[in-house]
Amino acid sequence: MNEKVFRDPVHNYIHVNNQIIYDLINSREFQRLRRIKQVPTTSFTFHGAEHSRFSHCLGVYELARKVTEIFDKQYTDVWNPDESLLTMVAALLHDIGHGAYSHTFEHLFDTDHEAYTREIITNPETEINAILTKVAPDFPEKVASVINHTYPNKQVVELISSQIDCDRMDYLLRDSYYTAASYGNFDLTRILRVIRPIENGIAFSRNGMHAVEDYIVSRFQMYMQVYFHPASRAMELLLQKLLHRAKHLYPAQPHFFQQSSPHLIPFFEESNTLQDYLALDDGVMNTYFQTWMTSDDDILADLASRFINRKVFKSVLFDQVDEEKLAVLRDLVAQVGFDPEYYTGIHINFDLPYDIYRPEHSNPRTEIKIIQKDGSLAELSSLSPIVQALTGSVHGDRRFYFPKEMLRTDDLFADVKTSFGRYIKNDSFNPNPSTIEP
Structure with a gap:
């Protein structure tokens, strides 16, 4: 040729x-x-x-x-x-x-x-x-x-x-x-x-x-x-939560997803074939996400909107020994009205260069x-x-993600902002907030 x-x-x-x-x-x-x-x-x-x-x-x-x-x-x-x-x-x-x-x-x-x-x-x-x-x-x-x-x-x-x-x-x-x-x-x-x-x-x-x-x-x-990069990982976590919510809703709302995202149905039902897999691409998924923004489910609609419009979750670093203590931050997120299952998450990235x-x-x-x-x-x-x-050395970090609104001082977030902020020091989780002045 x-x-x-x-x-x-x-x-x-x-x-x-x-x-x-x-x-x-x-x-x-x-x-x-x-x-x-x-x-x-x-x-x-x-x-x-x-x-x-x-x-x-x-x-x-x-x-x-x-x-x-x-x-x-x-x-x-x-x-x-x-x-x-x-x-x-x-x-x-x-x-x-x-x-x-x-x-x-x-x-x-x-x-x-x-x-x-x-x-x-x-x-x-x-x-x-x-x-x-x-x-x-x-x-x-x-x-x-x-x-x-x-x-x-x-x-x-x-x-x-x-x-x-x-x-x-x-x-x-x-x-x-x-x-x-x-x-x-x-x-x-x-x-x-x-x-x-x-x-x-x-x-x-x-x-x-x-x-x-x-x-x-x-x-x-x-x-x-x-x-x-923390922001890229935030969007990856947000995408994970969005798809998790859709998968959770499908059994109760099959008609909505059949209309809004038909190529995902085989994956929700765990019956996908090679042709089903090849029918999906990033553009198809983004179109589905834009459709989900109109969903009657507030969580699905909000997560879809956050992903499409780049509303990035905030994060703090934490040590492995403190992972269980992050529950206090999840509780504060829940007090505001966010479901911690979908609005908080842990993202761990490590690499071995050589x-x-x-x-x-x-x-x-x-x-x-x-x-x-x-x-x-x-x-x-x-x-x-x-x-x-x-x-032989591993490099990376552990991050806990949450809605950026948790650090705002206006409206309903003002009541928990001080409490939430006391657990953060230099962008890292502080398990001992008593060491920080209110």
């Missing part, structure tokens, strides 16, 4: 010169990703973050294409060029199963985007599967096994999923670009120059170690400053290996003091 190109703000041009790749991009299941945001609630904080899973998946494919092109030309002694198409296809399709407001939705309705990814790839009823079987009858299963981390060639698996892979490299650069936060920038050009296939995975030349080090720090900063291989763990991580001058391999943190400082 003649080469096709997609103009991209991160990679400049994304090159497609394989008919299978081009057909996959044009399949209905892949085109659906245009309607799924990459970071759904982040745009409520960083307004430019409106980019889609579609653009991210194209970007991951482009990185895999560049890497396999290098491997095909320079490392045929340890890399099999027959693996290149599989690697590019797995990169392109790695997120094909993400759904509307993916993580929030799946926590409430017990869906699994990774399971849907495998089903879309292997189900004979999908366009994706029909295209993949043109390569070979077992090709869909091979692609699914790469994404599922069970494919025997760890070189291919680590390019798609490891502590430094095509997926992470693209989303850090892409999310950094669209949020206008510079934290996610790192020297991609240098990393692509020093990446190497080794016998049982991927490694990096010693002279490119600082570019890899920069990538680890960039990832850490993006999580702390962007992905864990870790060494620990086989005793249930999900051991693949190490980042650095090739020394004598050809031996060294684990990254053993060479980098910066990475060593982040290795």
